[in-house]
Amino acid sequence: xxxxxxxxxTFLIVHAGVNACIFLNDGGETFKDIAHFMSHNWILRFLExxxxxxxxxxxxxxxxxxxxxxxxxPVAYHVTKANENSKWYSRSMGILGTLLLLFLIMHMAHxxxxxxxxxxxxxxxxxxxxxxxxxxSVWYIVALYMVGLIALFWHLLHGFQSAFQTFGLNHKRYxxxxxxxGAGYTVIICLLFALMPLAFYFGWIR
Amino acid sequence: MEHYNMNLTxxxxxxxxxxxxxxxxxxxxxxxxxxxxxxxxxxVLNEQLIVTGDDPIAFDHDCREGICGQCSMHIDGRAHGPWxxxxxxxxxxRAFKDGDTIVVEPxxxxxxxxxxxxVVDRGAFDRIMQAGGFVSVNTGNAVDANSIPIDKKDADxxxxxxxxxxxxxxxxxxVNSSAMxxxxxxVSQLALLPQGAPERESRxxxxxxxxxxxxxxxxxxxxxxxxxxxxxxxxxxxxRMNREYLSAGLSTES
Numbered sequence: 001x002x003x004x005x006x007x008x009x010t011f012l013i014v015h016a017g018v019n020a021c022i023f024l025n026d027g028g029e030t031f032k033d034i035a036h037f038m039s040h041n042w043i044l045r046f047l048e049x050x051x052x053x054x055x056x057x058x059x060x061x062x063x064x065x066x067x068x069x070x071x072x073x074p075v076a077y078h079v080t081k082a083n084e085n086s087k088w089y090s091r092s093m094g095i096l097g098t099l100l101l102l103f104l105i106m107h108m109a110h111x112x113x114x115x116x117x118x119x120x121x122x123x124x125x126x127x128x129x130x131x132x133x134x135x136x137s138v139w140y141i142v143a144l145y146m147v148g149l150i151a152l153f154w155h156l157l158h159g160f161q162s163a164f165q166t167f168g169l170n171h172k173r174y175x176x177x178x179x180x181x182g183a184g185y186t187v188i189i190c191l192l193f194a195l196m197p198l199a200f201y202f203g204w205i206r
Numbered sequence: 207m208e209h210y211n212m213n214l215t216x217x218x219x220x221x222x223x224x225x226x227x228x229x230x231x232x233x234x235x236x237x238x239x240x241x242x243x244x245x246x247x248x249x250v251l252n253e254q255l256i257v258t259g260d261d262p263i264a265f266d267h268d269c270r271e272g273i274c275g276q277c278s279m280h281i282d283g284r285a286h287g288p289w290x291x292x293x294x295x296x297x298x299x300r301a302f303k304d305g306d307t308i309v310v311e312p313x314x315x316x317x318x319x320x321x322x323x324x325v326v327d328r329g330a331f332d333r334i335m336q337a338g339g340f341v342s343v344n345t346g347n348a349v350d351a352n353s354i355p356i357d358k359k360d361a362d363x364x365x366x367x368x369x370x371x372x373x374x375x376x377x378x379x380x381v382n383s384s385a386m387x388x389x390x391x392x393v394s395q396l397a398l399l400p401q402g403a404p405e406r407e408s409r410x411x412x413x414x415x416x417x418x419x420x421x422x423x424x425x426x427x428x429x430x431x432x433x434x435x436x437x438x439x440x441x442x443x444x445x446r447m448n449r450e451y452l453s454a455g456l457s458t459e460s
Contacts, residue, residue, distance in 0.1 A: 001426075065424050069382035072316050072423030078217075078230060079309045081283035082381060085433035091381045093426060162427040168449030170442040 001065070002166035004058035005159050009185070011051055012156075016192045023195075025205055028129030035128050039119055059101065066094045089154035090162070096155040103148030110135045136200035145197045149190050156186040211237045212304035216251065218263055219311045224319045224327075230309065240300040244287060245270060245277060247299055264323040272296040272436065275371030278378065279324055280311040285375035285434045293373065293436045313378035317385070317420045330420040331372050331388060337416035338409035339392045341401050360398045367394035369437045376431035376439075382423030387431035389417050390447035391439045397450055407454035414451055 018038065021031040038044050082091060089096065111131060118126030136142055160182030164170075169178070199205045213236045221228025235254070238247050245267050252262035268276040277294035281287035287297040302308065310324065318326040368391075376387035393410050396402030402409070425444060432441045 065382075065426065069384075069423035069426075072383035072421060073314055074316055075314050077280060077283065077311055077314055079280075079283040079311070082430065084284060085379060086381070086428040086430035090426070090428040091430075158427075165427045165441065165445050166425075166448060168445045168447075168452060170445030 001058065001061050002163035004054045004061065006163050007051075007054045008058060009156070009160060009163075012189050016189050019196060020192055022129065022132070022205055023199070027206070028127075031129055032127070036125070039115065059097070062094060062097050087158070090158045093155060093158060096151045099151035100148065100155060103144070103151065106144060107148070110141075132196070133200055136197040139201065142197040142201045146194060149194050152193075153186055153190045156189065157183065160185060207240075207300060210240045210304070212240065212299065212302060212306070214238055214247075214302065214305075215307040217307065217309045218324070219320075220263070220323055221312075221320050223322060228320065228323075230311075238299055240298070242299045243270070243295055244279070244281070244297040244299065245295050264321075264325045266325050267295060270295040273371060275373030275436075278313045278326060278328075278374055280313060280378055282308055282310075285313075285379040286373075286436055290433065291436060291438050293371075296436075313374050315374075315377050315383040315422065317383065317422045318374060318377065326374070328372070328374050330385070330422070331374065333420065334385070334389055334413050334416045335392065338405065338412040339396070341396060342405065343401070354400050356399060364395045364398040367391040367398070367439065367443050370395075370435075370439050371437060373436060375434050375436060377422060379430050379434040380423065380425075381428060381430065382426055384425045384431075385417050385420070385422040386425040386444050386447070387435060387439055387441065389413055390443040393447045393450055394443040397446065406450070407458050410447060410450040410454050411458065414447075 018034050019031070021034060022028060024030050082088075111128065114131060115126050115128060118124070136145075161175075161179045164175075164178050169175070213234070216233045216235060217230045218233060219228050220231045233251055233255075235247065235251050238250065242250075245265075248263065248265060255262045266276040266278055268274040270277075272293045272295060275293070277286070279286065279294045281294065281297070286292055286294050288301050289297055312318075312320050312324045313326045313328075315326075317330040318328055321327050370388060370391035372388060374388070377383050377385050380387075393413060396409065397406055427441075427444075429441050432439065
């Protein structure tokens with residue numbers, strides 16, 4: 001979980017960084033250039049396969065954990081006050097992950113499928129910037145993206161620091177730094193992503 | 207601290223044996239002193255049950271001074287009750303108010319089957335210890351104290367890990383019933399000392415293998431175990447065990 005999680009965390013930096021180019025407000029020119037480069041570079045195509053493999057592995061590991069952990073307590077407690085000893089989101093990674101999967105299915109239908117059809121079968125190059133404009137002009141889609149990002153926020157807030165503990169890094173001096181970095185990463189990534197649909201919806205970007 | 211008496215409603219898990227299903231039964235106790243320990247309150251209740259010809263409630267207890275780890279009770283949704291760094295025998299009735307309803311359940315984990323009422327079989331912990339939680343030494347005369355130099359920091363960390371009393375609160379409180387805090391404390395106490403060095407690699411591999419075999423869940427780093435451990439064992443031990451496991455797995459040949 002930790003290894004695949006950290007890989008996905010790294011991917012999100014690239015994803016957020018590239019997409020943040022829309023904020024240059026140049027009619028999406030820079031963004032389109034990078035998108036074109038990314039869809040026509042074989043190294044990135046290769047990495048994309050790795051990304052999907054990692055994502056699927058992350059889900060399989062999650063499902064295995066979920067099923068093993070469920071079996072480990074066949075009779076449930078009548079009363080538990082788990083909030084007094086741990087954070088709710090650290091115990092809800094499976095549910096948050098499932099929400100993220102549902103979000104991802106919607107997200108890929110919006111932006112991945114069209115891009116790929118254009119890349120391998122279409123006659124004209126795909127304009128991802130225009131597609132973002134169209135998708136994010138509908139209020140309930142924007143709302144669904146916000147829900148997805150809220151799930152991502154809590155998932156990352158636990159996942160980032162948890163990965164380091166799994167790898168055996170727990171230190172009086174460095175663990176607080178890792179936790180602060182995880183919180184900073186989570187806030188920045190989620191805010192950046194959240195601003196994108198909002199910016200299109202409210203017309204901040206043209 | 208002001209002394210007071212209280213009347214309580216208790217909902218206690220009754221289960222005949224590991225084969226039958228259990229239920230929560232309701233009992234009332236009167237004039238319980240705020241200075242009693244939780245187990246003394248149970249003694250009062252059991253006296254009542256014996257007088258009325260009922261089956262007294264089975265529960266584990268031994269030293270009653272917070273060091274043996276026997277008194278496994280999940281009280282009002284928390285392992286060992288509402289106080290932190292505390293065992294059930296050291297939980298005093300001043301933690302409760304007159305008229306309170308208290309729910310008492312056994313540790314719940316597949317690896318800790320209920321033997322009767324609140325008594326669970328923690329033999330899984332013993333088998334994990336047998337798999338590697340020891341050092342092999344030649345018998346003979348006792349070696350001089352302080353003949354092996356040990357860094358003070360390592361000695362302190364080892365001692366802190368060794369303060370684990372094997373009560374099972376970590377498993378009971380973990381949302382996944384994971385035994386990682388217990389196993390990591392036992393691995394750490396020996397991994398930090400030169401005496402533990404010869405068997406260092408096989409120890410962590412064997413103990414983790416036995417842990418998995420017993421049917422405990424997996425650690426997802428919620429850190430609930432550290433919060434509920436009566437001895438305040440730190441989750442940094444889990445990180446140390448992960449390091450030990452990783453490096454042992456990479457370097458052993460078998």
